[in-house]
Amino acid sequence: MTDNSSDNLYISKVDWNSKEQKDRLKKRYLIERIFKGFAIASLLSALVALFVVLASVFITGVSGFKETRITLDINMDERIVGDLSSMSDEELRRHIPSINANQMIINALREKFPNVTSRREIFEMLRLFSVGAQTEIRNSLLNDHNLIGETVTMNLKASSDVDMLIKGKISREIIEGDRKISDQQLQWIDQFIQEGKIIQGFNWSFFTSGDSREPELAGIWSATVGSLLTLLVTFVISFPVGVGSAIYLEEFAPRNRFTDLIEININNLAAVPSIIFGLLGLAIFINIMELPRSAPLVGGLTLALMTLPTIIITARAAIKAVPPSIKEAAIGLGASKMQTVFHQVLPLSMPGIMTGSIIGMAQALGETAPLLMIGMVAFIVDTPSSITEAATVLPVQVFLWADSPERGFLEKTSAAIMVLLLFLIIMNSLAIWLRHRFEKKQ
Amino acid sequence: MGTFSLFLILILLMIIFFVLGKNKSLLMVKSNIRNLHSRPVHYGYSVGINSFIPGFCILAIWMLSEGYIIDKLLISHLGEKSANLASFELTNLLNSIKEYFESANPDPELLRHVEYYITTSERIAWTFFLSAIAACCFSGFRTLNNIKPDINSRNNLEFIIKIVLVIFSVIAVITTIGIVFSLLFESIRFFDQISITEFVFGTQWSPQTAIRIDQVGSSGAFGAVPLFLGTMLITAIAMFIAGPIGLMSAIYMAEFASDRIRNIAKPLLEILAGIPTVVYGFIAALVVAPFIRNVGEAIGLEIASESALAAGIVMAAMIIPLISSLSDDVISVVPKSLREGSLGLGATKTETTIKVILPSALPGIVGALLLATSRAIGETMIVVMAAGMAANLTINPLEAVTTVTVQIVTLLTGDQEFASAKTLSAFALGLALFITTLALNAFALYIVRKYREEYD
Numbered sequence: 001m002t003d004n005s006s007d008n009l010y011i012s013k014v015d016w017n018s019k020e021q022k023d024r025l026k027k028r029y030l031i032e033r034i035f036k037g038f039a040i041a042s043l044l045s046a047l048v049a050l051f052v053v054l055a056s057v058f059i060t061g062v063s064g065f066k067e068t069r070i071t072l073d074i075n076m077d078e079r080i081v082g083d084l085s086s087m088s089d090e091e092l093r094r095h096i097p098s099i100n101a102n103q104m105i106i107n108a109l110r111e112k113f114p115n116v117t118s119r120r121e122i123f124e125m126l127r128l129f130s131v132g133a134q135t136e137i138r139n140s141l142l143n144d145h146n147l148i149g150e151t152v153t154m155n156l157k158a159s160s161d162v163d164m165l166i167k168g169k170i171s172r173e174i175i176e177g178d179r180k181i182s183d184q185q186l187q188w189i190d191q192f193i194q195e196g197k198i199i200q201g202f203n204w205s206f207f208t209s210g211d212s213r214e215p216e217l218a219g220i221w222s223a224t225v226g227s228l229l230t231l232l233v234t235f236v237i238s239f240p241v242g243v244g245s246a247i248y249l250e251e252f253a254p255r256n257r258f259t260d261l262i263e264i265n266i267n268n269l270a271a272v273p274s275i276i277f278g279l280l281g282l283a284i285f286i287n288i289m290e291l292p293r294s295a296p297l298v299g300g301l302t303l304a305l306m307t308l309p310t311i312i313i314t315a316r317a318a319i320k321a322v323p324p325s326i327k328e329a330a331i332g333l334g335a336s337k338m339q340t341v342f343h344q345v346l347p348l349s350m351p352g353i354m355t356g357s358i359i360g361m362a363q364a365l366g367e368t369a370p371l372l373m374i375g376m377v378a379f380i381v382d383t384p385s386s387i388t389e390a391a392t393v394l395p396v397q398v399f400l401w402a403d404s405p406e407r408g409f410l411e412k413t414s415a416a417i418m419v420l421l422l423f424l425i426i427m428n429s430l431a432i433w434l435r436h437r438f439e440k441k442q
Numbered sequence: 443m444g445t446f447s448l449f450l451i452l453i454l455l456m457i458i459f460f461v462l463g464k465n466k467s468l469l470m471v472k473s474n475i476r477n478l479h480s481r482p483v484h485y486g487y488s489v490g491i492n493s494f495i496p497g498f499c500i501l502a503i504w505m506l507s508e509g510y511i512i513d514k515l516l517i518s519h520l521g522e523k524s525a526n527l528a529s530f531e532l533t534n535l536l537n538s539i540k541e542y543f544e545s546a547n548p549d550p551e552l553l554r555h556v557e558y559y560i561t562t563s564e565r566i567a568w569t570f571f572l573s574a575i576a577a578c579c580f581s582g583f584r585t586l587n588n589i590k591p592d593i594n595s596r597n598n599l600e601f602i603i604k605i606v607l608v609i610f611s612v613i614a615v616i617t618t619i620g621i622v623f624s625l626l627f628e629s630i631r632f633f634d635q636i637s638i639t640e641f642v643f644g645t646q647w648s649p650q651t652a653i654r655i656d657q658v659g660s661s662g663a664f665g666a667v668p669l670f671l672g673t674m675l676i677t678a679i680a681m682f683i684a685g686p687i688g689l690m691s692a693i694y695m696a697e698f699a700s701d702r703i704r705n706i707a708k709p710l711l712e713i714l715a716g717i718p719t720v721v722y723g724f725i726a727a728l729v730v731a732p733f734i735r736n737v738g739e740a741i742g743l744e745i746a747s748e749s750a751l752a753a754g755i756v757m758a759a760m761i762i763p764l765i766s767s768l769s770d771d772v773i774s775v776v777p778k779s780l781r782e783g784s785l786g787l788g789a790t791k792t793e794t795t796i797k798v799i800l801p802s803a804l805p806g807i808v809g810a811l812l813l814a815t816s817r818a819i820g821e822t823m824i825v826v827m828a829a830g831m832a833a834n835l836t837i838n839p840l841e842a843v844t845t846v847t848v849q850i851v852t853l854l855t856g857d858q859e860f861a862s863a864k865t866l867s868a869f870a871l872g873l874a875l876f877i878t879t880l881a882l883n884a885f886a887l888y889i890v891r892k893y894r895e896e897y898d
Contacts, residue, residue, distance in 0.1 A: 028790055035792040039694030042687040043707055046766070049759035050714045053721065056729045245611030252604060253611070266614045271813060271883040272876065273820020275847055276621060279872045282854065283624035290509055305617050312614065338600040366718030369822035369851070377855055395720045402724045402827060410728075417721050424716055 057421070061414025067203035067216065068163040069155040070128065070192055072108050074137060076147045080104055096142050101134035102126070105156070113188070125188060130157040132205075132217045155199060160215040160408035162189060166198060169407060180407070206415065210381040211397065215408025218401070220416050222383040226296055226376075226391030227365060227423075233300020233387055234307060234364050239357055241304075242311030243346075246353075249312070250319045251341050270309035277306040278373025286374055293375040294390040302370050307360035314356020318349035351434045358431040362424050368395040394420045445505055448571055452501065452578055456494040459582040463489030463589060471591050480596035485589055488599040493582030495602075497574045504570035512563055519558050625876055628869035635863045636664045641870060643667065647833035647844075649853060649864045664867050666874070668833035672750070672843030676825060677818040679754025679839055680761060685811055687758070688765025695766070696773040697795050715763035723827030726756035731828060738840065746842040748830040754839065757824050761814045768813065772806030773799060805889050812886035816879040822847040846871045 015021065080100050087095060109116070109125050116122060133156035140154065141147060161180045164170045166189075176183050192198045210222030245262075253259040281302030285291045291298050322345045330340040346353075371377075376396050384391035392400070394416060401413040464486030471477040478485075516536055539555050589595075633641070644665015691711070695704050731752035738745035745751070776799050784794040800807070830842030831852060853868040 028793070032790045032792045035795070036694070036698055039690045039698060042690035043694050043699075045687055046691050046714065046759075046762045047707070047710055049762065050710055052729065053714075053717060053725050053759070056725055057721065060728070241610045241613055244607045245614060248604075248607035248611045252607065262611055262615055265618050267887065268880060268883055269614055269618055271816060271879065272621070273817075273822070273847070273879055275820065275822045275850060276625075276872055276876050276879075279850070279854075279869060280617070280621045280624055283628060283869070284620055289506075308614060308617070336596060336600060338603060362716065366716075366720070368718065368720040369826075369847070372822075372851055373854055375855075395718050398720050398724065399823070399827070402720075402727065413724060417724065420718065421721070424718070428712075428716060 057414045057417050059414075060411055061418045062411075063167045063169070064411035064413075064415025064418075065203050065206065066167070066200050067205070068158040068166045069199050069201060070158050070162070071153060071155050071197040071199065072105065072112070073151050074104050074108050074154050074156075075111075075151045076141065076149060077104065077107065078149050081141060081148050092142070096138050099138055099141065101137040104137060105129060105133065121184070124182065124185060128159055128162050128185060128188065130159045130216045131214055132157045155201075157205075157216060158198070160406065162198075163216055164407055165189065166200065167411075169411070206412070210383055211379060211392065211400070212381065213379075215404075215406050215412055218409070218412055220394065220397060220419060222380060223392050223394045223397035223416070224419075225383050226380075227393040227395075229296035229384060229387050229391060230299040230303065230371075230393055231361055231365060233297055234303040235357070235361060237301065237304040238307045238311055238360065242308050242357070242360075243315050243353055246312050246315035246319055247341055247346070250316050251337070251345070266309050266312055270313060273369075274306055274367055275369040275373065277302055278370030280305065281370060281374045292388050292390070294378050294380070294392075295388045296384060296391050296393075297387040298374050299371050299376055299391075299393065300387065302374060303364040303367060306367065306370060307364050310360040310363065311353075311357050314359070315349070315353045318352025318356065319345060321352060322348045351437055355431045355434045358427050358434070362427040362431075365427070366395055366420065366424060368399055371396055372399075394423075444567075445501060448497075448501055448504075448574055451575065452494055452497045455497070455575070455578050455582065456490040459493040459586065460486040460490035462582075462586055463487075466586060466589050467591070467595075470589065477591050479592050479594050480599075484595040484599050488595045488602070489582060489585045489589070491599065491602055492585040493578050496581045497578030500570060500574040500577055504567075504574070508563075508566065508570075511566060512559070515562050516555070516559060519555065519562075621876065625869055625873040628866050629873045632863060632866035632870045636867070640664060641666050641867075645835050647849070649849070649867055662863060664863065664870075666846075666871065668835045669844060669846045669849055669871065670874075671835060671837065672829070672833070673819055673845040673847075675750050675837055675839065675843055676754045676757060676829060676845060677815060679751060680757035680818045681811070681815055683755060683758035684761045684765055684814065688762045688814070689769055689807065691762070692766040692769040692773060693795055696770055697791055697799070711763040711766055714759070715767070717760075719760065719821060719823040720827070722756050722760050723823040723825075726752055726824055726828035730756050743840065745840045746830070748828060748842040749840050750829065750843045751839040753825050753828040756828060757818055757821055760821065760824065761818055764817060765810055765814045768810035769803070769807050772803045772810065775806070776802050805892070809886040809890040812882050812889070816882035816886075819882070820847065820875060820879050822851060826851050846875050850875075 080103050082095060082099070105126060106122055109122065113125070116125065136156055137154065140152070158166075161170065165172075165181055165186075170180060172179075172186065181189070189198070205217065206219045208221050209217060209219030212218040245266075249259065249262065253262075281298060285298045285301055286293055291301075326344050326348065327340050330344045331337070335343065371393060376392055377400065378390055378392065379400070380390055380392045382389075398413055398416050398420065401409045401416065464482045467478055467482045467485035468475075475482065513536060516539065517532070520535070539552065539559050641664055644663065645667045646663035646665045647668050648663045691707075695707060699707065731747055731749065734749060734752050734755075735745050735747055780798050780802060781794060784798040785791070789797070825845045825848050829848055830844050831848065832842060833844050833849075834841055836843060850868045850871050853864060853871075
């Protein structure tokens, strides 16, 4: 009785409508608002970070998909080209690269600007064109021998400096010494522009060519192929091994110290920095097993070891999610444990396993550091045709271009990043789609 | 006649043996499957696998030992000539024999060795090739002969599969052992040349060792303290920013946000988590570092163009999603009863979060922060592209510092001679990195487990 009365006494003492209590309540709500504000601000700042990353890549990269060309009337002079009609295919293949296409451009320029005579000026003018312009002339000859002796209007690839100027990345305001394009060259370019002979188009060669020292010629094809080959090796190794160990650990392994060890080990392996896997690859695959450096084989092996824990962990979760009733039904019908796993459990958990594997592959696709360790940083122009040839991969290509001091590589870097992100988005959407289908089925 | 074609032939033989085995089992019982112990495919598989395994073993031995055998044979063929050569000269000589190109005036002595190399390597390849196929056929036909209706093929097959599965799951352990041993082995070689105390306590880092004896200014100093300090500085900056932001975003999404916002924000954060680190590095060097420099100039501060601050900020952006998703998981596991009890007593959401949810989720959050720290310590590309190369002993975030991972990359890319202290020091750094991150992870897992037990 006394307890109750003292409680009542206490409660009655508090006047909820007093100013003191109202202030207290106000203060609590204020704190609530401030805390919530901080929370929103945190989330927003994370999203701002995402926005900054994507926007700066997009802004600097979009122009990387465009190229600048200069229209020029090229006279396919027979004296320079030589007699192609009498040559066999073999002779042609040897002869074509030796054609002096440079001279053809010079002749065309002489004709266009008759008052330019000094060699120095001609060469300065020649520098408006990319080295690739010569290859373009030779290729057009290779494709059509009838061009000889005729004057052909060609859109030739401009040099990176012209490209940058047209795209507004080199300012005309800077004094001549600090600018990569001289005043004289600027005059010629303006004349070309006035005549409508400078055109911008989609840069197809960015997707079809390999790396190059010249920004305007550099492309991502060989890096893309290298990435695909590396991922292929990674998948072929890590998928069966990862799913196999997940099956064993989830369905067959007895609970003992050894399997505990494997489990702890896999969890720890998942958090080991990727560069350590690079050191492992260098020490084991290259120094001990003497596999070829820079090859997709070694890169794939290294990345496979790195993605293995991811695949094992997700595959185990997917296998665990299969209802026990299905397993029990199969075993009840006389199937062996192995038959149950391969005929019932695995097909049911496959979407989940695939989701995990795709996420693991996406990680491997974006990984750079371990590949630097095994020497995939070489300057590689040729497209690799097997997993033992030297190759480079997309993220490493991004790293190499980002390191380059040339202005023209900046937009190439961002453009390559955009392609890389596109691949990652495709892979992740696939994973999300699979997960949705999986969840619906369950 | 290469290893790959042998592999294809072995696969083909396996398929043939599979068909043979399956048909034979059916023939024996005159297509009356009831009289078979196992299903026909089991007989097929077990014959196929039994034929494949010995052949594959020989193939594996071939791939692993070919180089070694050929080297040994070549050295014995070189005879006296090889005996008094230094090891690298010998390697060069062997390579010049193996990668011999026709030249105008060939050295007859060398040519003789080249011929010997070509014939022996061909002979070795044929030996392995044929013995692999022979072993494959022998084992295949033997199992094929042994097929009887009452032989329990399924059990045999399942035993083999189980062994394969065990081998697969041991690969993860072998990887760890491989990491530990390769790091340890090279580190021990490093510590033969440089004392451990110098490495751990020395404050001078300049790994450029003299290639010629008379070279100036490249004595080589391997005191790793500046690297450890630089790593800690950048990690601290990153955690200082990402810790609160990540945690608060998780709290917002778990406690305050509506489902709609949650469904938008979560995938966006996942995108942030999925961006390759090389992209972050590019952004750090392209956008963030110049921005910080300009801001510093505007307020009269001198900031290095590769300041620790820029790298730290970008690294923070990278680990925010990690912290937020890990702590989101932890927070949403807190029992509903606790949350509702607190709200029912009249507490505001903030009070509930701070006084009820965070304390009960604390171990998980600490674990998440530790895991994020270990990720930040091991992160490579951001610091390679945005932090400096010079090892400055400073804790000023506005100056350029270098990190352990940056040094590993710079030491191991480009030309390297394998036994030099410079190259080996990368492995010692790697060992330090591995031990640190492993300890952090183990500690994080331990805390989480211990508190979870207490909580249950």
